[in-house]
Amino acid sequence: MSNITYLEAIREAQAHALRDDPRVFIYGQDVGAFGGAFKATKNLAKEFPGRVMDSPISEDAMVGMAVGAAIEGMRPIIEMQFADFSTVGFNQIVNQAATLFWRTNVSCPITVRLPFGGTSGGGPFHSQCLEAIYAHYPGLIVLTPATVEDAYSMLLEAVAIDDPVVFCEHKFLYYHLKADKLPSEALPIGKARIAREGRDLTIVTYSAMVHEALAAAVELSADGWEVEIVDLRSIKPLDTDTVMASVARTGKLLCVGEAWPWGGVTAEIIARVSCEGYGLLDAAPQRLNAKDTPVPYHPNLWAAHRPTARSIAAAARNLLNQ
């Protein structure tokens, strides 16, 4: 296989998991013969008969079912058709799955796949970034792969982890990103990745925004600025050490997220660095998030709603010139 997309990586990871582990099965709307709304389970129902099951439109019962199956030793993967619809399966994720281990000492190895994030024309209910919502609750692991390689290896690892994982896969990256081959080794979950090295400023970000930040970095390098980019990979747990080490090198911090501004990943990172690495900063940290409105439908509005390479470069320049 060559020219593998982010989406295909997700499919391959699921195929791999199904092949290697008889405890794995997939449950979600239209994931069976149809292969899922985004084709992330294409052909899997045929390849693994009975193990890729269509569900009714019942997000609450989908997640509840997964928890029960996990108690009984299975490793279910639940596909939400869009992350936005997980709000109706919310209770089972945050109160059933997330509390099971702490309450009973019985682990809850389920993976809930959330196709998330903005795309052109997605609008308010097919674009949401809910990673901060899930990360606020104790008991969940929240992952946000930014590359084809991570989409593959982190999903494999998610299924292997003994805890409930909210796997945030970015729809914008589905077709946009390509890799030559799938990795055989990977950074473990919980470790951030230096996506680009630099000495002048640290940009901490994740998921689709990694690529906007990388584009901004290219633009800035034309002016002689060398920006370091930390791809968090995992939102919970957060790899504070890698972030701190980078800030120690650059002295400047810009946090970028596609989610809404109030209290998300960017606030958490800035709080950690400010509280624990206060002396490392040469200037006030900054953050850049989406606007505090629902995600707009029209491409013009959408482009202005979320951070882009351009707005990131502007914010970075602002900081670099301090």
Next chain:
Amino acid sequence: MSNITYLEAIREAQAHALRDDPRVFIYGQDVGAFGGAFKATKNLAKEFPGRVMDSPISEDAMVGMAVGAAIEGMRPIIEMQFADFSTVGFNQIVNQAATLFWRTNVSCPITVRLPFGGTSGGGPFHSQCLEAIYAHYPGLIVLTPATVEDAYSMLLEAVAIDDPVVFCEHKFLYYHLKADKLPSEALPIGKARIAREGRDLTIVTYSAMVHEALAAAVELSADGWEVEIVDLRSIKPLDTDTVMASVARTGKLLCVGEAWPWGGVTAEIIARVSCEGYGLLDAAPQRLNAKDTPVPYHPNLWAAHRPTARSIAAAARNLLNQ
């Protein structure tokens, strides 16, 4: 009326709203003849026949119904029996109510009352603090009154506001707090309150933790430390100005919240102060939250799970001695 409790203030505010505004009605489980699980609507069904309605155990439909009624010009108050159960009405709050104005220019004046926060023996599902979850979504106002007076005046204002309000009323304060009389004037929503003046350290907090912080301040004053306490009152919007002005005076910031640690109010406050008031700080800001587990049932565990006067005083001392 004298010796009015926080709970009675909430009842009085609702009585007042029902009396003054024919558009107001109350809907929730057992709120009618029974007067609600906590008696926050005691006698209101009798006093206002037909306007205090028992609902089926259907949180989703309860909130959806309120949105419809609001579109038609009413001012519904929805009582969740416990904040924790709002997770099953979640979608209607964050996707229906919160998006209506932005999408359609039609306002959505509903008030969702969430009896929230820990009490002894409450356990994982009757103790949760969900203010950060709601504040992350655009389109909602999130209030957290800490005093009897605020419980009253802010609830009245909540009903009058043209937007969906998530009104977080702390169950621990229901009977513990008393006031001599109800206020006729009040700080408007959106303004924080200096709950205690001081010069050495700013503690920013809200709801029940205001009282823990005040107790800590008393303890610290015995050692000569004068701690300023900012009661946020409103979580969204946040009164950044008042916080910043206080930090400008004291140079030191401790944020305290009863909610879980990842990305809540304390992270947001620290991010704002660090980004916008970086020069004001003489030391790294600090925060103190609940532990990152579900809220435990046993009183011993519960007392260690959330911040208390004692742990706040310890954290404050730590900062003061820097």
Next chain:
Amino acid sequence: MFQTAPEISLGEAVSDSHLAAYRFMLRARLLDDKFAALYRAGKIHGGVFLGRGQEALSASLGLALNKTDVFAPLIRDAAGRLAFGESILDAVRTYMGSSLGPMRGRDGNVHRGRPKDGYLPMISHLGAMISVVNGILIARRFKKITGTVGAACLGDGATSTGAFHEAMNQAAVEKLPLVMVVADNQYAYSTPTASQFACADLADKGIGYGIATHSVDATDLTACLKIVGGAVTQARNGGGPQLIIAKLLRLCGHGEHDDAHYIVPELKNSTLGRDCLKVAEETILRQNWVDAAQLAVWRSNIIQEIEEAVAQVQREPAPDPFTEEWRAIASEHLSETHNA
């Protein structure tokens, strides 16, 4: 189980409503066709969702409602929307994201409405609009407004949502004039009804809510007019909530991105697979209510109207992010002022 159309000779009132409904069906079909064409041409962002095969049901509902009623249509209700009073311009503006449309480019495609006109813009979460209709009806009860009804639309798949259940029960307990129209079009996206529910017929759900229930062959406009009209009248006259289960087949993909290869030939070839527009047309011609030439005139007039609307909207300004008011709440004084 199906209510079949009476094959007796039809009176004048019947021909009137049949023709009126037919014209809305045709408008909807042609409008949908245009959206599909624009989608293929890359002129529409996001998805396009058609009501092909569902026009008889939807138009019958839209026609049965008064302008003071409440209507919460779903993705396949172009016909009902038009019959309820939506302009073609509103529809085109929303699909194209025009800032002059009711959603001002903030929301798009089938997510359109005018709440103050009793016309609710769906959120995507299936089942979520029903309790909102209930709320409007409860508000009207408070305001002592009588004689209005609220209609909510849904698909077979969405009957599996908790939101549907809670709202149905709520309407029943409060005895609201809710007309719940379920288009059982045999599929939810790719999922056949056999994987969606296990009752013999969705109409079996009515008794469990204590709600009057009606079944209708939705390929047959005459039956739709009668059954849907009857249910709306019953609700209007104090009969409490009404559940309509309409049988049909989705004659298109879930959206225009979907070729619907999974729809089995047996269904396509069954009476369910009939095109309600053709059936209605045949009735009209057979009954000689108007002739084929007249139908052709109607069609070409509608096409012209649609083309004009599209041409107009294409000249209209797109939303401008710089003048856009980025504020999600009505209370301006309570908006957050900091930058994040």
Next chain:
Amino acid sequence: MFQTAPEISLGEAVSDSHLAAYRFMLRARLLDDKFAALYRAGKIHGGVFLGRGQEALSASLGLALNKTDVFAPLIRDAAGRLAFGESILDAVRTYMGSSLGPMRGRDGNVHRGRPKDGYLPMISHLGAMISVVNGILIARRFKKITGTVGAACLGDGATSTGAFHEAMNQAAVEKLPLVMVVADNQYAYSTPTASQFACADLADKGIGYGIATHSVDATDLTACLKIVGGAVTQARNGGGPQLIIAKLLRLCGHGEHDDAHYIVPELKNSTLGRDCLKVAEETILRQNWVDAAQLAVWRSNIIQEIEEAVAQVQREPAPDPFTEEWRAIASEHLSETHNA
């Protein structure tokens, strides 16, 4: 609608199961009484919830289940829990928050279970456990384990939750051996059934899911044993999901903080208001299966057992926050390490 107990002379097997069930009912009643007393004495934090009046139903269910079955009881199921195999010690330890109990003081009162034994600890959100039972049953199907069933309990009020609806439908679509037991005890907290649902009878809901449905007078142990046992057997033998609607009256407050003044005398004085424990006792004495002296011995033995358990637990260590492992996930290497 009620299945009435056959007034024919009962065979030996019947007396055996009746007596076995009675003894669990009695244990549950006495255990509940003790919790109520501890609550009044301020020895229990949070709430205490009794199953008074529901013991016949609950014990019948617990007895009908095998130890390899799955059981998701609710707040009023002390009898079923004991019959399914829960020890009095587990119950007492959980209510008292002992660190040696199955919930280790982390969760309390009725929120107890041992998932690995097929005994699920409820979360508070009503309706949420049913799909979890479905999941275990689906897992067993994957593992080719046959002959086990899963039982979930609920109240009349909780039938209004979306979670109940989604899970019922899921069980039906997947044809799972789920036994859904609804205790229609006339109230949800203070809310009477008339404000909760509008169907003539909750049993009317079964057909809408395509699920076999059974009604039973839950004040009558003999009827419960027969109907509940029969439904469990049907599920076990491949009959798919079973819905049991049991009629009774809650003979206590919602919790011990509630005096239940709102329960109307008409219900208290109706046959629904009978105490199933008394009814069962009368049957035993009338049938002469054992005499009153024997009943008294059972009672005093149980009381002693309970008192010993409480005394033991009161000597047991409370959870220690300093040695407590404050970690919500199983993967130790993935816990957050920073301080916040």
